Amino acid sequence: MTNELLELGTCAGCGVKLQTESVENLGYIPQSALEREPLICQRCFRIKNYNEASSVAIDQDDFLRLLGGIAETNSLVVHIVDLFDFEGSLISGLQRFVGNNPVLLVVNKVDLLPKGMNMNRLLNWVQKQAKAQGLRTVDIVLCSAKRNIGFDRVVQALAEHRGDRDVYVVGATNVGKSTLINRIIRDYSDLDRELTTSRYPGTTLDAVHIPLDDGHDIIDTPGIVYHHRLTEMVPRGVLQALLPDKPIKQIVYQLNEQQTLFIGSLARFDFVEGPRQSFTLYLSNALPVHRTKLERADELYANHRGEMLAPPTREQLEDIPGWTRHRMTIKRGTDKDIVISGLGWIRINDTEGALLDIYAPKGIRVMLRDALI
Template sequence: MENTNIRQTPHCAGCGIALQSDNQQSPGYVPMASIDKDDTICQRCFRIKHYNEASSITVDQDEFLKLLGSIASTESLVVHIVDLLDFEGSLISGLQRFVGNNPVLLVVNKIDLLPRVTNWNRMRNWVQKQARENGLKVADVVLCSAKRNIGFDRVVEAVTTMRGKRDVYVVGATNVGKSTLINRLISDYSDLKRELTVSRYPGTTLDAVHIPLDDGHSIIDTPGIVYSSRLTELVSRKDLGAIMPDKPLKPMTYQLNAAQSLFFGALARFDFVEGDRQSFTAFVSSGLTIHRTKLERADELYAEHKGTLLTPPEVADLDKLPAWTRHRLRIPSGKSQDIFISGLGWIQANGTSGATVDVHAPRGVKVMLRDCILGSGN
């Protein structure tokens, strides 16, 4: 006779990990007295939610990819959330091979952090072009800010129109605002009084979280993909607040001659190597101090002042970052380009006569030229 009383393993209502009471240092730990309570959250989620703490617990990246690979065999709507300030760093360029024929809705989050004069029609066209060039076929694009409730009605409308009678998989890199957005979806689609764990720390969601909807289908929040090519994955947790803005960017424009450099704390360096005098505009968090110097003095300045005048990081955290590598980039004449540094921001080259620049950044961090995200019309 089949045993219908088999106890199912409880899962954390915040991050989705299976709960356990055996090992306090492993994912999903909760005291035995709380493990069978409704909507129990693990010790890690409790600390994040109530004390803004985080632990170093992570799960295997292969498991993340295996979970993504299972989407192709389902009939679902895939909602891919990206961070507008780190678009190329947070886009899952290989997503198409994981999701099969399922439609992809690209939700571009954190638009509240761009200058208020941004031309949003132009921005939407830019996003579509960049997604296409990265091999991602999207059914639609929605710009929003889940945190500030900007454009969220359009997200709900797009999800409602596109999902029909299907489940909704939400995917994205770490720290792009997935859980914040899903919490908003839950409030619109379900009577459930649960809330996913939301924090600024990468990798908050540890396992797939299934949220049942009123129509019998589910929203599935997947763990964030960890990309070590993003500076936000490499800095210490205390420095995340300095490089991740929480209010609109204030562009900083510098008129530079060739052989001048800009330091972004001790996290990156920009050298204007060759070209006519021209301006460069930095779009980075206001928590990051920019220092200008002559290129001939840059190495000496870094050696003497890294971790003190040039912070973050502080001296104690410098050795935790990979050594800098140099990226030489040539900006063609007559073309507006951004110098993009994943997890830090970008530098807009405003000249039309071309330039040669070097970017020094921790080894492995994505550095590239791209079409200008904000043109003269913004």
């Protein structure tokens, strides 16, 4: 830790160590704000003056230490997940950290699914997946904070389940947590009047306490960084293409065995063996897909990665680990998705049985699940 950090001390709002080096990290305070009294980080400044919480991130170990204290409180825990990366954004083992406190699961970004989705079927799918992960919930709400879809139901669920409790909001990065918590602040908190920093003292780590009208708090926790998600691995310049901002248009491919699909230079899908069948890709509309023969795939990648096969660019690929192969045998009659965490998923449509190889950067989670759509 630098002498500058030691001299700056801690934020009077949330207690985190202050620093002037990185806007994206905890405790950031601009040089121009160092003359103010008391010293508060930029996140606390925004909450106090603009009724706005901003998203910050911490590593998994620090986040788990923060979660460790929730079981000792009397709180409603609001766990926000990203429907587009459900398994990748679900906090593993959350149940053991929250103790007997109720968990409200808020599934964000439903607006990204193709139009015409059956919401009841989707809710049933989420319930089944959450139960399989060992998460016990008092309620599940589907919403889009960005598009203001289902947010009335979020507010209603908070009113039903909060009682005389504080509210902890937890979630991974890039799940829309800051957008959602800003809506909660506007609906539940009276921050129009001037507040003193003592009104939101926070914890000794990095959670920010935002006062509610009834004397309780929303506790805004930093987003947890899960390195098994592609969104955490790629350079910032690739994120815009990776994260969809409007409903995805599924792409259907009729493939013969020994054919390959490249998703830019981010992933590769080999149909190694099986009868001719169709596969549907659910990806950001900004990601190009290129089809070729399996026998040409290695040569094509070597010659065109980062150029015809992009994003990322050749230069950006230098910061991304090499690919790992994941072999999957799909039994006939099964109804499955292949999920590449942070990228999207591929639905196996005809269920005729197939031998598949999926290549993704080392460390990225690749898995089978029950089909979402």
